[in-house]
Amino acid sequence: xxxxxxxxxDALSSTDDSVRADAAAQxxxxxxxxxxxxxxxxxxxxxxxxLLATPDLHVTAGLAVFPATFAKIRAAANDPALAEVPPDxxxxxxxxxxENNISLDILxxxxxxGPGAIARYLNKxxxxxxxxxxxxxxxxxxxQILRTNxxxxxxxxxxxxxxxxxxxxxxxIATESEKILIELYEL
Numbered sequence: 001x002x003x004x005x006x007x008x009x010d011a012l013s014s015t016d017d018s019v020r021a022d023a024a025a026q027x028x029x030x031x032x033x034x035x036x037x038x039x040x041x042x043x044x045x046x047x048x049x050x051l052l053a054t055p056d057l058h059v060t061a062g063l064a065v066f067p068a069t070f071a072k073i074r075a076a077a078n079d080p081a082l083a084e085v086p087p088d089x090x091x092x093x094x095x096x097x098x099e100n101n102i103s104l105d106i107l108x109x110x111x112x113x114g115p116g117a118i119a120r121y122l123n124k125x126x127x128x129x130x131x132x133x134x135x136x137x138x139x140x141x142x143x144q145i146l147r148t149n150x151x152x153x154x155x156x157x158x159x160x161x162x163x164x165x166x167x168x169x170x171x172x173i174a175t176e177s178e179k180i181l182i183e184l185y186e187l
Contacts, residue, residue, distance in 0.1 A: 001031070001125070001128055001129045001130065001178060001179070001180060001181070003128060004027055004030060004031065004063070004127065004128045004129060006127070008023045008026055008027050009023075009027070009063070009065060009069060009127050010069075011023030012024065012027075012073045012076065012096070012104075012106075013069070013072035013073045013075070013076040014076060015076060020076065020077070020098075021098045021099065021102070024096060024098050024102050024104055025098065025100070025102050027061060027063060027104065027129070028061045028102045028103070028104060030129070031061035031063070031129035031132060032059050032061050032132050034132075034175055034178065034180050035059065035132035035134075035180055035182055036059065038173055038175075038180070038182065039052065039057060039059070039134065042146070042150065043057075045145060045149055045150075047141075047145060048142060048145045048146070048149070050137070051136055051137045051138055051141055051142045051145070052134055052135075052136055052137075052142070053137075054135045054136075054137060057134065058101075058103075058134070058135035059101075059103070059132065059133065059134060060095070060103040060104065060105050060132070060133040060135075061103070061104050061105070061129055061132055061133075062104075062105045062107055062129065062130050062131035062132065062133055062183070063104050063105065063106055063107065063127070063128070063129055063130070064107045064108065064118050064121050064122055064125075064127060064128060064129075064130035065106060065107070065108055065122075065127045066108065066112070066122060066127060067092075067108050067109065067112065069108075069127065070092065070106060070107075070108035073096075073106055074094055074106070077094075077096055080094045080095065080096070081094065082094050083095070083105075083163035083164045084163060084164050084165065085163045086161050086162070086163075089116065089117070089162075089163075090109055090110050090111055090114055090115075090116025090117075090118065090119065091107055091108065091109060091110065091116060091117070091118045091163075092107070092108050092109075092110060093105055093106065093107050093108075093163050094106055105133065107130060108122075109122060117130075118130065130181065131170070131181040131182065131183050132180060132181070132182050132183070133182075133183040133184075133185055134182060134183070134184055134185070135185060135186075135187070136184045136185060136186050137186065138186060139159045139167050139168065139169050139184045139185065139186045140159050142184050143159065143169050143184065146171060152171050152173070153171075154169045154170065154171055155169065155170035155171065155172060155181075156169050156170065159186075162183075162185055166185045166186060166187055167185065167186040168183055168184065168185045168186070169183075169184055170182065170183050170184075171184070
């Protein structure tokens, strides 16, 4: 995943709305660039393109941060509601939404020393883009197309519950320069 500077992450906790919006845009653009190239290839399959269009491609950058940073960003954003995350996922999450369809999910772990995916990410890489999320009309159908037409294996053998009653699956995609975790989610 692309590196995100500590200064940009810190700017999300600014009391100045324009500073937060500018930082969010930079984080979003850097975090989603590779995923959008991948999505463009996926959209060449008409059926998959239809499944990803809601009516347009809806993309969210998932930014993993340490618990203290999570609290500061949340406070600066006027304490948005926390997503309902399944207990087995050991995560906390809330969304930030800005002009021009800039959407971030701010993620942290409940147990920094635990085995959860966000804790493992933070311990290995530090703060940064942990995943890029694509809204999808039907995760099961999209997963089958990605298996069959793109020979990609999902992280989970079957769609599973995600935050706030969504249905999800993930794909870890290796490019020439990096690996990117893409989440497909269905409302």
